[in-house]
Amino acid sequence: MARFDPNDDSVVVIIGSGAGGGTLANELCQKGFKVVLLEAGKHQSSATFRNDEWFAFNQLAWLDKRTTSGNWQIAKDSPNLPAWTCKTVGGTTVHWAGASLRFQEHEFKAKTTYSNVTGANLLDWPLTLAELDPYYARAELKMGVTRTNDIPGLPGNNNFKVMYNGATRAGYKTVHTGRMAINSRPRDDRSSCWQLGFCFQGCKSGAKWSTLYTEIPKAEATGKLDLRPESRALQIQHDKQGKATGVLYADKDGKHVFQKARASCSTRPLRLSPRASQIPPVRSARTICATPPVRFTPPSPSRFI
């Protein structure tokens, strides 16, 4: 694995090794860029995962104290409950179910489709299905999504049999085991699904796509990836023009390290720059959507390749 100097300002620093960060790291490494991949969590593997829900929660989840406010139920019932998203190499691709659906046309236009819902601030996406289709196709091929690219569907289990019979009797026309980024046949040097029943605890068979054992090792094989687990990003610093100069992070001992960079990106709202107020916030950070929030920080194309 590569190790780049903190003063090497030719690297791209990526914060987070999940679906966005892990994938981007591999894409950049394949193109010859040097990448420092910061991940707050530890580096697990299929061998260290356990078929035990509580153990896995403690092994993989963000256990950091959460705060929330407002009048929603969560704020009342469990304001400090850790979130079952992941703090581990591979991020929440370690925990996700693998369901890989494309948005439908009308879902890009929530405001147009549903009009003004009282108490909500719906928005239309500034994107169309036609624009995204080629990227969906690339993602499906990369992740090996069932029922795309001639990959067979997964076999239904007993629950599916009940659901299928009920749904078809209720009048549903399209009922099948779905489009899943889980191998129904061996593919990409990974086995087919064992029906372990513990997808959320980290897939021990490796059948489910996760950046942990797909994109990240492929990026490492290029010799261009410097993966730094247990490294929590604190601040993206930038110059007066708003161009990123590097990322301040805390290593596993809590020591602050400043990694210089030619560019940096994060898929979570992380706007802790001392001059952040000069840069307008992106609307997506304040608007709930059905997919995990995806944004680049700071939100200027000049800081992102």
Add this chain to the structure above:
Amino acid sequence: MKRREFLQKGAIVVAGAAAMVSGVAVVGDAAQWTAGLKTLNAHEGETLLKVTRQIFPHDRLDDTDYIKVVQDLDAEAATTPDTAKVLHEGVATLDRNTNNKFITMSSADQVAALKNIETSPFFQKVHGTELVSLYNNHAVWKKLGYQGASYPIGGYIHHGFNDLNWLPDPPESASPKPA
């Protein structure tokens, strides 16, 4: 309010129990197990045994399974003064509200007494701890019929994951045969 709603009212405060590790309970009679408590007295232990059984009632579980929860609460109380205070005061409140009859009350009356304090820190502490302490106990899994890890047997792919036969099989297009 139905029992289920009542149970859901208790906040799921599992965070605090994240590091919960349980001791092994070998239990004879009440005097023996309560004698092993570090912070709670025998009466508090007996009361909490009733409380924990009412919060997550399972006929097929033994007192030993619930005693383990009380032991976990006791262990936390031994190192966390706030927890000890909440438990001492909670039992005292239950006693005061029931003229010291909680332990001997009917099951329905015990549920009613607990419903009165379901939003209290005491109830939430017991509920949150029990959620993990009871249901992460492998002995309890066995009694409830949960098989646990499937990796050691190679998953369910060859162990009946699709053996249901009281409904027609979906077509191959909906559910292909396993590889």
